[in-house]
Amino acid sequence: MLRILYVDMNSFFASCEQQLRPELRGKPIAVVPLLADTTSVIAASYPAKKFGVKTGTKVGEAKRMCPDLILVKGSHDEYIRFHHRVIATIDTVIPVDKIHSIDEVSCRLVPAERPPEAARALALRVKRAITSRVGECLTSSVGVAPNRFVAKVAADMQKPDGLTIIEAHELPQRLFSLNLIDLPGIGSKMLVRLNRAGINTVEDLCTRSEKELKAAWQSVVGVEWFHRLQGKQLIERGTSRRTIGHSHVLGPERRERHAARAVAVRLLTKLAQRARHLGYVADELAISVAFLMPRSVAKTESRWHAYTKVQGINDTPGLMRAMRELWDSMPDRRAPILKLGLTLSGLTPMASATPSLFENAVAETRLSKAIDAINKKLGPKLGTDAVYPASMHDAKRSAPRRIAFGNIPDLDLPDVSNE
Numbered sequence: 001m002l003r004i005l006y007v008d009m010n011s012f013f014a015s016c017e018q019q020l021r022p023e024l025r026g027k028p029i030a031v032v033p034l035l036a037d038t039t040s041v042i043a044a045s046y047p048a049k050k051f052g053v054k055t056g057t058k059v060g061e062a063k064r065m066c067p068d069l070i071l072v073k074g075s076h077d078e079y080i081r082f083h084h085r086v087i088a089t090i091d092t093v094i095p096v097d098k099i100h101s102i103d104e105v106s107c108r109l110v111p112a113e114r115p116p117e118a119a120r121a122l123a124l125r126v127k128r129a130i131t132s133r134v135g136e137c138l139t140s141s142v143g144v145a146p147n148r149f150v151a152k153v154a155a156d157m158q159k160p161d162g163l164t165i166i167e168a169h170e171l172p173q174r175l176f177s178l179n180l181i182d183l184p185g186i187g188s189k190m191l192v193r194l195n196r197a198g199i200n201t202v203e204d205l206c207t208r209s210e211k212e213l214k215a216a217w218q219s220v221v222g223v224e225w226f227h228r229l230q231g232k233q234l235i236e237r238g239t240s241r242r243t244i245g246h247s248h249v250l251g252p253e254r255r256e257r258h259a260a261r262a263v264a265v266r267l268l269t270k271l272a273q274r275a276r277h278l279g280y281v282a283d284e285l286a287i288s289v290a291f292l293m294p295r296s297v298a299k300t301e302s303r304w305h306a307y308t309k310v311q312g313i314n315d316t317p318g319l320m321r322a323m324r325e326l327w328d329s330m331p332d333r334r335a336p337i338l339k340l341g342l343t344l345s346g347l348t349p350m351a352s353a354t355p356s357l358f359e360n361a362v363a364e365t366r367l368s369k370a371i372d373a374i375n376k377k378l379g380p381k382l383g384t385d386a387v388y389p390a391s392m393h394d395a396k397r398s399a400p401r402r403i404a405f406g407n408i409p410d411l412d413l414p415d416v417s418n419e
């Protein structure tokens, strides 16, 4: 049974540039973070891909591969704008269920949409809606399949402007033409492990028993692979609650405990703003920390996670108190902090949340809302937050907005360090 429709935008950043600048259409272009030979390509148009230029190719090398290559400096604010327009457009045809990245989303089919012909008609409507309403350059590849994994693989099978439907009865044979490395979740390290277990093709992978895959992965993840390759729906972990999060890899000057704390304060401030902007209150705040330790150190030693209940709030002071408590409970690993992440989960729309009865909490929510309003008004002029917690001052320049891949910022949100 077909259950999932997966949309993957083709050469998304390059297509956005071609949409904005007609003179780039049909040309080999490469989007780069800055105009220097030492940097790497973040997206290539299809004419450039024909020369072998792809995401990750060094610019110097890309120019050798394709002498006519046009380099375009990426403008991530534009891509985020396009992303939101693509989502809104798909939503007019079928509700978007999950946003996987800036250019990939998936939708669930209701029973009437599950017969292959109905699914095909729906997929074509999605594709046409995007090119007609967002822009003619914004082509997409759509995959429809019994589960999300196979739908994503299907979307990848025909590019650009593809539509691939894989029905349950075609599984797993339809996947046999692929290479193991084409499957999302199999990287070069995993490939080596599979090869060592005698698994060299997708067919090998699909014909192994549940037990053998568990052994190859050395975990229950192998069991999940067994079922997903057969098109089974997996019970996804953590789908019952929505979460939002921010994480940051710390530069060398921020890795000491005190400096890292300032970054955590800044991430928390952003996260709280984001929750208010989206209209959610949270039930839980989680922190995750990766320490910079030698590779020989076990993961359990080099990582630390903790969470606390926060009882349906989204105000900065309330969440800040919770974050401080978590921070103070961090064990002393005597190692620099490499990465920090904060996540709010158990999100409920503000409208349906029970308002706090405590005067203090009411005041803090009002204060947070007032700060958001001031920043929204003055942000564009100052290019930065006008008002922010004093504890954030140290970290103000520490987490600039990066080119968005996984976590898509909202443009309305003040970006605290707009350097």
Ligand SMILES: [Mg+2]
Residues within 6 Å of the ligand: 008, 009, 010, 011, 012, 103
């Ligand atoms: Mg894509």
